[in-house]
Amino acid sequence: MDSLTAARWQMTISLAFHMVYAAVGIGLPLLLVMVEGMYLRTGQEQYKKLAKKWSKVMGLLFAVGAVSGTALSLELGLLWPAYMEIMGAVVGHIFGLEGYAFFLEAIFIGIYLYAWDKISPLAHWLSGVVIATTGMLSGIFVLGVNAWMQQPVGFEMADKVVTVTDPIAIFKQPLWFYMAWHSTLACYLSVAFAVAGWYSYLALKGRNDAYVRSGLIAAMLLGGVCAFLQPMSGDLLAKFVFKTQPTKFAAMEGQFKTEKHAPLRIGGWPDEKTRETKYAIEIPGGLSFIATGDSTAEVPGLDRVPERDWPNIELTHLAFQIMVGSGTALMFVSVWFWIAWFRYRENVLSSRWLMRALIVCTPLGFIGLESGWMVTELGRQPWVIQGLMRTKDAVTPVAGVQGMFVAFTLLYGLLTVMVIALLWKLAQSSKDGEVAK
Amino acid sequence: MISTELLVNISAAAALFGMMAYGMFGGADFGGGVWDLFATGPRKREQRLAIQKAMGPVWEANHVWLIFVVVVLFTCFPRAYSKLAIALFVPFHLALVGIILRGASFVFRSYQAQEPSDAADTSIWGVVFGVASIISPVLLGAAFGVVTEGLIQVKDGQVEAHPAFWLTPYALANGLLALVTCAYLAAVYLTNETQGELREDFRYRAILAGTGTAALAGIVLALAWFEARWFVDRMLSPRALPVVIAGLFCFAASAWAVFTRRYVLSRVFAAGEICMLILGWGLAQHPFLVYPDLTFETTAAPHATLLFLVLSLPVGGLLLVPSLFYLFRVFKS
Numbered sequence: 124m125d126s127l128t129a130a131r132w133q134m135t136i137s138l139a140f141h142m143v144y145a146a147v148g149i150g151l152p153l154l155l156v157m158v159e160g161m162y163l164r165t166g167q168e169q170y171k172k173l174a175k176k177w178s179k180v181m182g183l184l185f186a187v188g189a190v191s192g193t194a195l196s197l198e199l200g201l202l203w204p205a206y207m208e209i210m211g212a213v214v215g216h217i218f219g220l221e222g223y224a225f226f227l228e229a230i231f232i233g234i235y236l237y238a239w240d241k242i243s244p245l246a247h248w249l250s251g252v253v254i255a256t257t258g259m260l261s262g263i264f265v266l267g268v269n270a271w272m273q274q275p276v277g278f279e280m281a282d283k284v285v286t287v288t289d290p291i292a293i294f295k296q297p298l299w300f301y302m303a304w305h306s307t308l309a310c311y312l313s314v315a316f317a318v319a320g321w322y323s324y325l326a327l328k329g330r331n332d333a334y335v336r337s338g339l340i341a342a343m344l345l346g347g348v349c350a351f352l353q354p355m356s357g358d359l360l361a362k363f364v365f366k367t368q369p370t371k372f373a374a375m376e377g378q379f380k381t382e383k384h385a386p387l388r389i390g391g392w393p394d395e396k397t398r399e400t401k402y403a404i405e406i407p408g409g410l411s412f413i414a415t416g417d418s419t420a421e422v423p424g425l426d427r428v429p430e431r432d433w434p435n436i437e438l439t440h441l442a443f444q445i446m447v448g449s450g451t452a453l454m455f456v457s458v459w460f461w462i463a464w465f466r467y468r469e470n471v472l473s474s475r476w477l478m479r480a481l482i483v484c485t486p487l488g489f490i491g492l493e494s495g496w497m498v499t500e501l502g503r504q505p506w507v508i509q510g511l512m513r514t515k516d517a518v519t520p521v522a523g524v525q526g527m528f529v530a531f532t533l534l535y536g537l538l539t540v541m542v543i544a545l546l547w548k549l550a551q552s553s554k555d556g557e558v559a560k
Numbered sequence: 561m562i563s564t565e566l567l568v569n570i571s572a573a574a575a576l577f578g579m580m581a582y583g584m585f586g587g588a589d590f591g592g593g594v595w596d597l598f599a600t601g602p603r604k605r606e607q608r609l610a611i612q613k614a615m616g617p618v619w620e621a622n623h624v625w626l627i628f629v630v631v632v633l634f635t636c637f638p639r640a641y642s643k644l645a646i647a648l649f650v651p652f653h654l655a656l657v658g659i660i661l662r663g664a665s666f667v668f669r670s671y672q673a674q675e676p677s678d679a680a681d682t683s684i685w686g687v688v689f690g691v692a693s694i695i696s697p698v699l700l701g702a703a704f705g706v707v708t709e710g711l712i713q714v715k716d717g718q719v720e721a722h723p724a725f726w727l728t729p730y731a732l733a734n735g736l737l738a739l740v741t742c743a744y745l746a747a748v749y750l751t752n753e754t755q756g757e758l759r760e761d762f763r764y765r766a767i768l769a770g771t772g773t774a775a776l777a778g779i780v781l782a783l784a785w786f787e788a789r790w791f792v793d794r795m796l797s798p799r800a801l802p803v804v805i806a807g808l809f810c811f812a813a814s815a816w817a818v819f820t821r822r823y824v825l826s827r828v829f830a831a832g833e834i835c836m837l838i839l840g841w842g843l844a845q846h847p848f849l850v851y852p853d854l855t856f857e858t859t860a861a862p863h864a865t866l867l868f869l870v871l872s873l874p875v876g877g878l879l880l881v882p883s884l885f886y887l888f889r890v891f892k893s
Contacts, residue, residue, distance in 0.1 A: 179671075182667065183667050183671055185620070186620065186663050186664065186666070186667040187663070187664050187667070189620050189623070189663060190623075190659055190660045190662070190663035190664060191660060192627075193623060193626060193627055193656070193659055193660075193663075194656045194659065194660050196627050196630050196631065197630060197645075197652055197656055198656070200630075200634055200641055200642065200644075200645035201645045201649055201652055201653060204641075204642035204643070204645045204646050205642065207634055207638065207641060207642050207645065208638045208639055208641070208642040209638070210634075210638075211634035211635050211638035211641060211642075211861065212635070212638040212861040212862060212865055213865070215631065215634050215635025215636075215638065215861070215865065215869075216635055216865060216868045216869050216872065218631045218634075218635065219631050219632070219635055219869055219872055219876075220872065221631075222624070222627055222628055222631045222876075223872070223875075223876040223879060223880065225624060225627070226621065226624045226627075226628070226876075226880055227879060227880065227883055229620040229621040229623075229624050230621045230880075230883045230884060230886075230887045231883070231887075232620060233616075233617035233618055233620060233621055233887055233891070234617065234886070234887055234890060236616075236617070237616055237617040237891065238617070238890050238891070241890055241891075242890060278862075284639070285638075285861070285862060286862060287862055287864070288861065288862045288864045288865045289864060290864050290865055290867075290868035291868075519645070519646055519649060520646060520719075521646055521649040521650075521723075522723070523649070523650065523723075527649075527653045530653075530657060531657075534657060534660060534661070538660075538664050541664070541668055545668065545671045545672065548671070548672075549671065
C-alpha cells in the first residue's frame, strides 16, 4: 500500500468514525431540549427520565467525538500538509469560527452533564439550547471548509503560494448554504431514527407506557419533519452541483454520455470499461428534468472530461443510490407513522408491522449520512481542492503513513466495540423507565 | 489600516495565549491522569474519586485549547504549520493516540462502573487513562524541545529532519519536564479541591513533583547549554529574561505556599509559573516560529486572513470568557 492510499484510508476511517459522533452531538441535544422543555412545561416525570437517559448517552458519545475531532484537526495537516498550507491561509478562519462554537459546546456540555442539581432547571435547559445551537453551528462551519474544497473561492496564488485572500468570499458561496441544510438535516435524521428504532424495539417487546411513547413521539416529530425537508434540500443541492460540478453530477447519476432527454437511473451498476450504466431502472427524461426542470435539456456526461479527471464512478453512483434510497425509506415510514398516530393514537405502539419497519430504519439515517458524505468526497476526486490541487499532490512526503493507518484503524475499531458494549449496558439499566406508566 | 506586521504579532500572541491556557488547564488534566495511575496508600480510591470529580465537568473544555492553538497556527502561519506537520509526523500522531485513548478511557471507565464510586477501582481503562496521560505530555514536550533545539531545517521549501530527532536527550528531557510540571500543577490544584488527609496526600505529591520539576529544569538547562545554545542566549536576553525570572519566582512562591499550606496562593502561583515560562519561551523564540529557517513574518497568511482572525478574537472572547467563568464558578467554587 503506498502512502497516498494509506493516507486516504486513514482519513476515511477517521472521518467515518468521527461523523457518527458529530451527528449525535448535533442531533441528540435538540431531542434533549425537546423532552426537557416538555418536562419544564408539563412536569411529567417520563420526560425528565428520558432527558436523563439521553444525556448519559450524549456524555459518552460526545467525549469520544471530542477526542476524535481533536485528532482530525491535527490529522488534516499531518496527512495533507500541502493541502493544509493553502486551505489554512484561505479558509482556516472558518475553522476558527468552528473552534469558538465547539469550545462553547464543550463548556456547556460539562455544565449540562454535571450540573443537574447545581443550577436552576431553566438554566439547565438553556445550556441544552446552547449545546444544540453550537453543535449545529460547528457542523455548519466545517461544511464551509468542505464547500470551499468543492468550489474554491476568495484567493489568488502565485508560485504555489497564496498571496491575496478574501475571507468573506466563502460566506457568499451558495454551495455552503445548500450543503449546510442538507447535512444538518441528515444529522437530525440519523439521531431521530436511531432513537425511534430503540423505542419501537421496546414497544415490540410489549411496552406501551408513557416513557416509551414519549421517546418515540419526540424522535418521530424531529425525524418526520426532517424526512420531509430532506428531499427538498437534496434537490436544491443536486441542481447546484449540476451547474457547478457537472463531472460529480454525472458520476452520481452514472451518466457516461452527454445527452439530451437523459434518463433518471434508479439502481444500476456503472461499468467504466464499456462506459454504460447497466441494470438500472430508467425513467426517460427524468435526469434532465431533475437537473434543470426541463425533461429535454442536455446533461453533460463523463465523456466531457478526460478519464484522469474521473472520480471513482462505481462507488460514487452506489453511494448516491444508497443515500437516496435510505432517505426515501425514512420519508415513507414517517408518513406511515403519523397517519397511524392520528388514527390510533396510543395504540400505534401495538402496530407490530410499523414497529418492525421503524426498527429496520434504525441505522438508515446514519447510512444515508455516511453515503452522502461519500458522494461529496468521492465525487470530488481526483481533486482535494477542486481544479486546484490533486489529492496525490497533497499527501505527506513522510514515510510510515501505513503504520499510522493501521494503528488508527485498530484504535477506532476498539473504541467502536467499546462504545457499542457500553450503550448496550446503558440500555439494559433502563429500570428507571419501567415504572412510568 | 492595521499593518501586516502588527497582525502577525497579534496572531502569534494569540497562539501563545492558547498555549498558556492549554498548559494551565489541559496540563493539569494530564497531571490528574498521572496521579490517578499512581494513586497509592490507604486513600487510593478517594484520591481517584477526587481527581474524577475535579476533571469530569471541565476536561473537554480544557482540551479545546489545543484545537485553538492548532487552528491559529494553520490559519495564520500555514507555511510553517505544514512544515511542522511533516517534521513532527510521528510524535504528533502518537500524541493523538494518547489524547484519543485518554478521553475515551476516562468516560469508558465511569460508564463501565456499576456504581459511580466503582470507577475508582483499578481497571484496564483506568490504567489506559493513566498511561495515555503520561505519553501525551511527554510527546508534546519533546516536540517543544525539537523546535527550540533548531533540528527542523527547511531548505528550498523541503523539510530536512531526521525521523527520530524527537528522541534526542534534550528533546526527551523537555518531554519529562512537561510531564512533571503537569503532575505538579495537578497536585497543587487538587490540594484546593480536597480536605483533611486527602489534601495532605496531594500536598505530599505536589512536593514530590515540585522537586522533580526543579531537578528536570536544571537538567534541561544544562542540556540546552550544549544542544540549544541560541535558545539559552535568547532566554537570557533582556526581552525574555524578566519574564523567565518572574516564572521562576512564581514556581518558588508556589512551592513555598505548598510547604506552608497556603493552598489558594499555591494555585495562583503555580498557574502563574506555567504562564510566565511559556510566555518567556515565546518571547525568546520570536521572531522565529521554527528556528532557524521559519519566522512568523515569512510564513504568515495574507493580510486579510490575519485581519479576520484577529478581529474574531474579541468576539470569540466575549462569548467564551463569560462561559468559561460560569463553568468554573459552577464547579470550582
